[in-house]
Amino acid sequence: MKFLVFGLILIAFFMAFQLNSDFNTYHAERSNQHAIVEPEDAYIGYKCENVHIRIQCESPAWEGTILEVYNNMNESAHIHVSLAQQIVGIEIKNSEFDLAPGDVEEIIARISLPAGVYYVEFTISAEFENGTAKMLTICSSEIVVETAKPKISKTLLSGKTVVKTHTKETWTFVISVENPKENSTVKDVIPGEFNIVSYSATTGNVIITTTGKSKHISWTLSESGRLTVTIETALNPAGKQEFTSPGKYYLNEGAELDGIKTSPIIVYAVCN
Missing domain, CATH: 2.60.40.10 (Immunoglobulins)
Known part of the structure; x- marks a missing residue:
């Protein structure tokens, strides 16, 4: 009988301990759940x-x-x-x-x-x-x-778009490039009716070559920049001032970068 009573006491003590452990575990989990519930509905x-x-x-x-x-x-x-x-x-x-x-x-x-x-x-x-x-x-x-796509544009800064024949004229335009690839090259051609007076780039390296009467611009760069070019009407081989006849003339053929090409700048000559 004593053994039975002692056994019952042990069982009761064990159950009380187990309930207390579960309660503590419950509280620990409950504390954890205090934050980890549905995101917008959490405390x-x-x-x-x-x-x-x-x-x-x-x-x-x-x-x-x-x-x-x-x-x-x-x-x-x-x-x-x-x-x-x-x-x-x-x-x-x-x-x-x-x-x-x-x-x-x-x-x-x-x-x-x-x-x-x-x-x-x-x-x-x-x-x-x-x-x-x-x-x-x-x-x-x-x-x-x-990666940003390359962009190129051309803007006429100064100079007339309608001029007289046999009259010396000057124009300045700027080629703007954004987001070029490493060592990209911008190409442009100035027709034989013009001379290049000056050019200036904010970045990169510019090379001018002559093929026939045309001037070829090659601008190598690796970052966004601007190339400013000033041109003027030239003397033709006979020594006469361009433009010798009325009509439509391109100041350049259109600057090109990675297959992207700007429109040419056009001027018109009328009889003097």
């Missing part, structure tokens, strides 16, 4: 914004909302937001802040990255009166940084 919730960002690597840095953080509790919380994996070129502008009950904070990111595809996740930490919470976002932002 400290979040929502990913701009999950697909497409920018060009040569353009100014992209800046905008990339995440929203909610405080669904009835007490204030101190929040810290960071990248789950640090990526040089992504900066969180407001990474640490206090969030009042019911408030929402927009997380602003500044992105300036080389060409490539990036996937960004965030770690959100919160400190409040009754504890702390930390979570990894289950959504991520895909950032696609594209």
Whole structure:
């Protein structure tokens, strides 16, 4: 009988200990679940914004909302937001802040990255009166940084578009290039009716060659830049001032870069 009573006491003690252990485990899990529930409905919730960002690597840095953080509790919380994996070129502008009950904070990111595809996740930490919470976002932002396409344009800065024959005239135009590839070459041709007075490039190397009467411009560059060229009407082989006859004349044939060609600049000569 004594053994039976002693056995019952041991069983009761073991059950009490087991219940207490389960209770403690329950509380630990409950504390963990305090933050890790559905993102927007959590006590400290979040929502990913701009999950697909497409920018060009040569353009100014992209800046905008990339995440929203909610405080669904009835007490204030101190929040810290960071990248789950640090990526040089992504900066969180407001990474640490206090969030009042019911408030929402927009997380602003500044992105300036080389060409490539990036996937960004965030770690959100919160400190409040009754504890702390930390979570990894289950959504991520895909950032696609594209290589900017080359651009070329030509602008007439000075000079008339309608001129008299047998009259010396001068024109200045500029060739502008954006986002060229490494060691790209811009080519242009100045017809024989003109002389090149001067040229100046903000970057790269310019070579002028003559084929027949035409002047060939070859501008090699690896970054965005401008080439300014000044030309004038020449004397023809007989020593007469161009233009010797009325009509339409091209100041140049059209600057070309990687298969992209500008339209020629056209002037008209009328009888003097």
